[in-house]
Amino acid sequence: MYVQTQAWIAGRDPYSEASRLAVWPKEVYAPHPISIEYLAERTGTPVPYFIFSYVPLAPLALLPWPIASASLLLLDFVVFFLVLRTLADLSRMAGLRRMVWYAAALAFAPFYAGMDSNNIAVLAIECGLLALGKAGLRHHALTAFLLVLSFALKPQIGLCFFVYFVLRRYWRVVAQSAIMLIATTALAVLRMQWAHVTWLASYMRDSAFFFHVGGINDFRPENPFDFDLINLQVVLYRLLGSVDGAHVVALAIGALLFAIWLIIFVKPANSPVLLSAGCLCAINLLPVYHRFYDATLLLCPLCWYVANFRWEKLSHRFSLLLWVPFFLPFASFLRAWSEAHPTESWLLGTFVRPAANWSLLALTLFLLLSLNRASARLKPVPKSISASYEF
Secondary structure, eight states, rough: HHHHHHHHTTTTTSSSSSHHHHOOTTTTTOOSOOOHHHHHHHHHHOOOOOOGGGHHHHHHHOHHHHHHHHHHHHHHHHHHHHHHHHHHHOOOOOOHHHHHHHHHHHHHHHHHHHHHHTHHHHHHHHHHHHHHHHTTOOOOOHHHHHHHHHHOOOOOHHHHHHHHHHHHHHHHHHHHHHHHHHHHHHHHHHHHTTTTTTOHHHHHHHHHHTTOOTSOOSSSTTTTTTGOOTTTTHHHHHHHOOOOHHHHHHHHHHHHHHHHHHHHHHHHHSOOOOHHHHHHHHHTTTTOOGGGGGGGGGGGHHHHHHEEEEEEETHHHHHHGGGGGSOOOOHHHHHHHHHOOOOHHIIIIIIITHHHHHHHHHHHHHHHHHHHHHHHHHHHOOOOOTTTTOO
16 A cells, blocks of 8 residues: 555556556565566555545655554554543443453454554554544544544445444534545545546456455465455355355345344434444454454454453353454464465364354354343434434
8 A cells, every 4th residue: 555655646557567566665675576476466466445545645655665664553553542542431441340451452463463464454443443432522523534534544444434423323523524535535536637647447457356366365265365354255155155155145144234233223312332333343344355454343342342241141251252263363373274284174164264254253143132132221212303413
């Protein structure tokens, strides 16, 4: 994204091979000569993020690569600690339980997986979670700005929070964020227009190439590192043996879970913020492409979980198992195993390697059940409630 943003700033097509090679930073060395094939197989490029993503990244791309990389890491950590404090305040935790929350968040493996690859998804998630925590304080402009940052950096992350704000009828934030996003998109497109660059065709080509067979983003067994993906297609393909079938069933499951969440969500007048938003975050990870570091979204339900955990409840004790794949270096172990054992059994590939996928699905169901129980204790929404309701 650093390279593609530099190409956009320079008035080059950010999705073309020639542009990426032309602006590739000299400070970055590789064991092989930099080529299109090397970048595609080892770095996952081209990355078909939409063109508005380059606008918020422009300040970092203006810096030399070592400084830009270190700056993003520092920014991630600073915002991360702001998120931890904001979510803790939102859950009203105090004392020992608050310390447990900090310890659990600092041990959360998806966050470090994103930091290890210096991926902008971490910052996108942090901005979304921070917007969630700031919204109730009526910081409308700041909340809208954070929401736009989350959406611009990674749309499938930001959309989750945007949908939540719309359903909460927080219209002022939604309107301001929509205006900001339109302005960001216009700026990104106009830069290409001023440079007389035709970019849409190469964007479509890169999007089609992104999931090519055997690539690091492919959910089929041809990708030896498919365990790094947490969406349902990874396990559904092994069960169904069909790419289209895996996509259809994953989308159907996601739509069904979202419908159940929506029915539960609209019943009470004031459903729990962290739990209801956390359910939506978990559902969002299931039907479409997401890597392990995107599970940083689960910090939202994790905060609710720590705040409401009761050891005396049997269901709570058993539910601890659902979090295990997100606290252990599971991906590192599987990476070493895959390199030592290139062939594996169907049982291992379907139920062991994608342990995080199965845990995520079970965790989502647990959160939905918990939301239903919490909502049952709240009053229904009055029919006379105003359409301008804000939480």
